[in-house]
Ligand SMILES: Nc1ncnc2c1ncn2[C@@H]1O[C@H](COP(=O)(O)OP(=O)(O)OP(=O)(O)O)[C@@H](O)[C@H]1O
Ligand SMILES: O=P(O)(O)OC[C@H]1O[C@](O)(CO)[C@@H](O)[C@@H]1O
């Protein structure tokens with residue numbers, strides 16, 4: 001695919017054509033999904049390119065061609081038509097389904113090293129690996145493409161217009177990956193698209209790398225649209241960050257492995273405390289506002305957990321099949337037990353007994369009640385009232401300790417690949433995309449696929465069933481509940497316990513190709 005000629009690119013490629021419902025990008029005030037279809041139900045959900053709205057942009061040979069480290073690598077450059085399938089499990093006669101553009105270096109780039117002025121910003125909550133991504137962006141840009149001008153935006157989105165910037169060099173970021181947090185600082189709220197793009201324009205920034213969760217990626221999408229509306233040669237790139245693993249499409253988010261590993265320490269402590277006393281109960285609260293992935297994977301990894309409670313699986317306390325009954329049975333069988341609870345679990349129960357559920361943080365996220373404290377007290381009160389089983393309960397809340405640590409070895413490698421892929425895409429003129437791993441391959445995913453939904457644990461899927469069979473906890477769902485759950489989340493099941501509740505664009509695509517989802 002030759003991006004020096006955007007019109008030919010929009011109309012025929014990948015043995016396919018622009019989807020008939022999609023107008024050509026250049027004629028529309030806002031970008032539209034670029035969907036290319038091919039034979040056998042092939043669909044490419046492509047990402048925008050600078051040439052979509054700035055014609056005749058000059059190209060340059062990729063400097064990696066002369067880089068001794070890379071020139072020996074056979075087929076180092078990604079073929080322009082390489083794409084990655086969203087779904088790898090297919091049936092003999094099924095459609096090929098949705099694909100994303102494969103990430104990696106291209107033969108031609110759209111920026112000369114001296115011309116590039118980069119900005120990097122981190123937004124939202126902390127997550128292990130933020131500093132590694134920052135480091136690898138700075139080093140990747142410098143070592144692979146000779147880019148020297150890299151600014152760090154201080155304190156999240158508002159830093160674009162309200163704070164001083166920080167010069168980042170390979171030397172200044174050399175060992176930041178060994179530290180937790182983000183050297184740039186972060187914040188919630190403060191996204192003012194006009195002021196941010198004014199700042200981008202005023203500072204001559206032409207590549208923006210935005211590291212953050214679902215809210216941040218929505219902000220990145222708004223920045224991209226405004227940049228495009230102003231006709232600026234600025235690549236806007238998202239790098240997905242979330243300890244909750246609630247970003248859809250991608251295999252998992254960076255820092256998640258580290259968080260699960262770190263959670264083991266809290267679970268171990270809860271287990272040691274619980275088994276050291278008669279009828280000991282250890283309760284561990286883990287993060288997960290709307291998605292219980294950390295709790296689910298930490299439970300599966302640990303084997304010491306007897307009950308895992310997540311936001312996706314409503315539970316109840318009293319009566320047959322309830323939590324109290326299970327605790328009593330487990331204590332009688334085993335003498336102790338460990339409960340892991342995600343912070344977003346059981347919020348409807350807590351809110352019945354707490355004051356307000358309507359408070360929000362600066363980004364508009366609902367502030368949660370402390371379900372860990374609440375459930376610990378409820379269990380203590382219940383068994384004190386019963387007087388038949390005297391329990392000792394220890395409550396551990398390691399939530400901020402888990403996300404404040406530096407990333408582990410595997411997350412460091414993942415962060416490096418994500419950052420390098422992001423850089424290759426921007427240098428190749430792509431924009432308006434999130435760099436993400438899909439089925440083990442680095443890809444460029446259009447913003448709308450990342451922002452339209454959240455990733456949730458599917459409690460009717462195999463992974464949750466594995467958890468139930470490993471803990472032996474009740475499912476808290478009658479047959480009716482299971483059927484309702486199946487009806488609610490019908491078609492977008494992703495491998496191994498991931499599901500994204502669909503909205504507009506992807507639902508349309510499911511209609512084009514049901515086998516794609
Ligand atoms: N719909 C939106 N449009 C523009 N900007 C947004 C939107 N939602 C959130 N933002 C901005 O994105 C930034 C981060 O959002 P938020 O605090 O929700 O964290 P996040 O990126 O979702 O990360 P996490 O939830 O994992 O901590 C904030 O500065 C917020 O103002
Ligand atoms: O207290 P803060 O910084 O708002 O962050 C808490 C939230 O951040 C998250 O870790 C998401 O980043 C959620 O799990 C949690 O609810």
Ligand SMILES: [Mg+2]
Nearest residue numbers: 124213214215
């Ligand atoms: Mg979020």
